[in-house]
Amino acid sequence: MIAEIGHFSLILALGLAVCLAILPAVGVYYRRVNLMQLSGSLSAGLFVFVSISMVCLGNAFLNDDFSVAYVARNSNSALPVQYKISAIWGAHEGSFLLWSLVMAGWTLAVSVFSRNLTLDMRARVLSVMGILSVGFLLFILLTSNPFDRNLPVFPQDGSDLNPLLQDFGLIVHPPMLYMGYVGFSVPFAFAIATLTSGKLDSAWARWSRPWTNLAWAFLTVGITLGSWWAYYELGWGGWWFWDAVENASFMPWLVGTALVHSLAATEKRGVFKSWTVLLAIFAFSFSLLGAFLVRSGVLTSVHAFAVDPERGVFILAFLVLVIGGSLLLYAFKATGIKSTAGFEWTSRETMILVNNMLLIVAAGVVLLGTIYPLIYEALTGGKKISVGPPYFNTIFVPIVMLLFVVMAVSPSSRWRKTPLEKIVRQQLVSLFASLVMVTTLIYFFASKIEWVAVLVVSVAAWILINLLRDLFGRVRNKVDKLTALFRQPLSYYGMLLGHLGIAVSITGVCLTVYYSEEKDIRMAAGDLVQLSGYEVLFKGVKKVKGPNYVADQGELVISRDGEHVVTLHPEKRFYQTGGNMMTEADMDAGLFRDLYVALGEPIGESAWAVRVQYKPFVRWVWFGGLLIALGGSVTLLDRRYRTAKRKVAASATEVGVTAQKTTTQKTVLGEVR
């Protein structure tokens, strides 16, 4: 019964989404305030019914209702309760329901937190988001219904959730990722609303920024979590494989980063107006493209959902309509956009432009590599090719290095024009300082000098030094330095944290790639192996039992210079219900290094194949990611969003439609300044 309520709820939600897509838009066209105002309640209703649907599905999982086919495929009575809940999004149908819920959530959030928007604009934005919800809900109801029943014969017990998914990672990674993907629909909706309204000023940039930054922060967290999860789950110490699905999340992130920067330039200086609109469309396009790649079966990936061409066709059709339509709209409506502000070669605008240019090329390269097997197969009439990490690393790394150099010098750049003489000298000094510092550190602390690593980490240090210099420069002339620190706008700290996060991540990536040590060896009880200054003693293997598995558990004692550091217990688990074998690596996480061990196969009677790894600074990769996300989120709390809201809200409540004049005024003045 509950499953039917869930199903019905979705149908109701679809109905509301259709209304949301149409009615406020009609209201805009005919200038009917009451229709435009409907957007608020329709958004709320949409969210309520999709939530009910989600709760019903959760209920089916918690109550082990195996007559629901989706539950039978992905759960089991012995499954621990937290995994029963996260199993909701453990496969295609349920995860797409989560996607729709997140979409409805963002729609509601936009309707609630847009008091400073004109009624007209709000109606347009929510209408676009309504159209997207229609697409998603239709997709679920027509091709991927999680509520399909297995009647009259249904299994006594479910097939169990894949053991790899029985993990904390499943609980957090998909929701964060979807918050990001779907969140990009907000700037997309704003961009479309701006194009249709014909008012191509930079007000839309100011409105979209907090939303975009938040969505981007979520996506950053999602990707970071995914990488971290792969690292500790898979047993070989890898954290990025350039797999189609990983790339599917990385491409929108790259474009999203460009969008975040472009919006800043458009808001502050009124430049790149039409490029920013295009970027907003692209960012969301890549989100949808990602969904397509993961769910259509067109590309081979271990992460891909069940292969079903019918679903792929639907998503592709949706892509064509939504993105094709947007780009068509762009082609016709963006002609009116003209930025009046100019800037020099040395300006911050140019830095941002170069930055975005490189990000777009990076995204393009990742896209090319990801879909190239398809292109090749078409070109050669059926031959297969693989494009993997060697290709991506070769092409991507140089682009990213250029990006870091731009990032390093950009805080010193000024809008419109940067006085070069001072800056060049400063930059050379800080670059030299970072090279010296890093070389010294590596000389003393590392086993050998890898010059590429020195170079890359120096660039990271250079970024850091420049950030610090910029910060000190801002407080240097103030009497009360501490207060001055606090008075810097939060969006400045956002930038600081974001760039710092990148520097931290680069350092982590580089050091772990060049200084990791890995050994696969045969060990019998009592054997000792040396690993980067650590001694690893294998003490043997014993049998243990878990909630839904039995395992062989190894014991490895690690010491350094005779002192005990840690004892690790890697396992080889056998899950009885599904009959799956799994390697559960064990690791000692540290701020400056990870020690990672995994158990292989038994060799003969008394020995085992054991893998031990020393991974320096690997945690910095994800720590950097979290800093970046923090930076993005911090900008939302910036004072100007809080005070501006109050000011504009006052004037906007006068008359919905005519309040637009006020915002246009503000923008013109902003450009002149």
Next chain:
Amino acid sequence: MSRFVYLLVFFFSFPVEAAIDAYPFPNTELQERHNALIEELRCPQCLNTNLAGSDSMIARDLRREVHRMLLEGMSDEEILDFMYERYGDFILYKPRLQKGTLLLWFGPLIFLLLVSIVAFRLVKSRKARISTLSDSEVKRLEELIGKK
């Protein structure tokens, strides 16, 4: 490499295990070459995993072959050729440079150049539009301010 494996394909084993073979090598150089090669070679049977990460039978056999060939003194190139002769381009994660992959290897550079040209022209046109308001713009500004 599965971050989250959603697909259970019946014919293909999915990589639930990190593949750990304790193959003995006489020196670290060969060991490192082995590690690099098995990361660069794709498991023919799996859903996008390299030989290092797959525990399928064919992956185990191929790793053993790589080990054997290294001990026999074959170069990396020869080993990759061996694999290519039997499994084709599919098994190589680094696509060979051939007619069909020119677009792949040179496309990014061309794209970078195109985008650079666009950016260059953009900056050039903006440089020409520096600051000063025209007289009509000044008048309009006064109008707007005055109106308020």
Next chain:
Amino acid sequence: MTVNKSLLIPLVVFILLVTVLALGFRLEDPHYLPSQLINKPFPEFSLPDLHQNDRIITKADLTGDVTLVNVWATWCPNCLVEHPELMRISREEDIVLYGVNYNDETNKAIRWLERHKNPFKLNIVDNKGTLAIDLGVYGAPETFVLDENGVIQYRHVGAVTRMVWDSKILPVVSLLRKQAPGPSGDSE
């Protein structure tokens, strides 16, 4: 409505992208690998006979006529599925089958064939899978069609069903026989 031509570029690029993606639907199963050995000679090997350990089989034993070489194993469920069809082919069709016992145990294989009957004229023991690797095998079962000179002309991946025989293998075999004077003359 005037349109700035350059603004249409994103749309054009998008359409190209979508076309490529749509192609993905019409292309073969993404897991299917075409064989690298078509029109190449069967690899050289010398491996023991399953039923006579002391006898060594080489490539020469496979030449002389158009033949089928089937890679199979006792651990392979689809091999059991295709087995009746292989038996039928060995009885009713005018072609000889050779088996390659892949990564298996000899005793188990012998018992398996006793239970399910043996369609193979000879069975090659490939316990380490080296011949299979030379053949570019990536999963069992796989079936190869060789011409009379031992050159591989076709490979089928997966179980051989009656339909597969009729639609895919028989046409190749017929064509090969027509083109060459085999021991049975112009057969068919």
